[in-house]
Amino acid sequence: MTIPFVDLKAQYALLEEDIKERIHTVLEHGKFILGPEVKELEERLAAFSTVRHTVACSSGTDALLLALLAYDVGPGDAVFTTPFTFIATAEVISLLGATPVFVDIDPATFNIDPIKLQQAVQAMQTKDPSLYPLPKGAEKLTPRGIIPVDLFGLPADYDSIASIASTHKLFVVQDACQSYGASYKGKPTGSQADIAATSFFPAKPLGCYGDGGAAFTDDDALAEKMHSLKVHGMGTHRYSNVRVGLNARLDTLQAAILLSKLTVFAQEIQQRNEAATRYTHMLSDSPVQLPAVPQGSTSAWAQYSILTDNRDKLAAALKEQGIPVAIYYPVPLHRQQAFAFLGYEEGDMPVCQESSAKILSLPMHPYLTESLQEKICTLVKENL
Ligand SMILES: *Cc1c(COP(=O)(O)O)cnc(C)c1O
DSSP: OOOOSSOHHHHHHHHHHHHHHHHHHHHHHOOOBSOHHHHHHHHHHHHHHTOSEEEEESOHHHHHHHHHHHTTOOTTEEEEEOSSSOTHHHHHHHHTTOEEEEOOBOTTTOSBOHHHHHHHHHHHHHTOTTTSOOOTTGGGOEEEEEEOBOGGGOOOOHHHHHHHHHHTTOEEEEEOTTTTTOEETTEETTSSSSEEEEEOOTTSSSOOSSOOEEEEESOHHHHHHHHHHTBTTBOSSTTOBOSOOOBOOOBHHHHHHHHHHHHHHHHHHHHHHHHHHHHHHHTTTSSSBOOOOOTTEEOOOSOEEEEOTTHHHHHHHHHHTTOOOBOSOSSOGGGSGGGGGGOOOGGGSHHHHHHHHHEEEEOOOTTOOHHHHHHHHHHHHHTO
16 A cells, blocks of 8 residues: 555545546536636635635636736746745746746745735835845836745734835735635735735645646726636636637636535545644654744644755655655755756755755645554654
């Protein structure tokens, strides 16, 4: 029996009948593009996230792209973000011709460090890279916004970020691709920024059976613009195009699957939290650094990640004994070949660099059993 990193089969066993029924309904009504399930999902997600608008779309990447397009981000613009994330976060900035400005992370939460963000904003404004490392050509750029990432499911420090953003007139786009189902100061993720983006990639906390995503906002105008952008910049009717957009719709079939998964989602987040609490308890007597959850936040536990000096040895030993583990992320974005043109250097983001050398994610999903966790934690302690 192979042990899964994320157990989608256990979830399917629970939902099989309902999922098949909902898929069947879509096959019967035949509205495969923007069918009634998409609208129903958007309403459910808006209620779940306590926001006015949800724009269902084709992936988390496209949700981020729609958000930046809604702000007309383009060449000459700078957007602050973290280098300790999946490529998509910074990729969308570059794809639009704008420039990512990387800001190092907090060593306990792995999220963008607001103190360093303040320094980076200052460095941009005074055009002085001695205050904070800046990308090549930064002196010609206009700071426009910030994309904090809720890494591993834990919300970033939004109060501090919002205060910097409002002082400097920057938008905030929350990359909630890993944190759907978490909360910050009592409010569900998706509601912390001007626009939030999430992903329904199968392995995310709320996943479909293919690619999918959503953007969230309280702003009527931004929502309308993103709804238009995701259908080729559509105006009031299909063949009126008021702006250049994308084909970035969510498939009706994926919406139907998500509606089914939403029926157990709150329960699953609870189970992820129980599994995380068990890991933390079982590993409390080991020398590894365990994940921190700041007061006022809850995590969606997309990943349970530990830090150890012996990461590579531990990862190899666990794999050898049939325990799947993952490294998020082995190469920080400022050191990726795709971003070499930005001219960042090895020591520019020291906390991120050190975390990427020490981090290891253990199996995490709602159906993780206590006995398997015992086995994993025993092996971790034996192989440090
Ligand atoms: C998964 C992920 C994305 C991209 O989502 P897709 O649906 O795969 O396009 C973006 N940002 C972060 C932090 C992610 O984890």
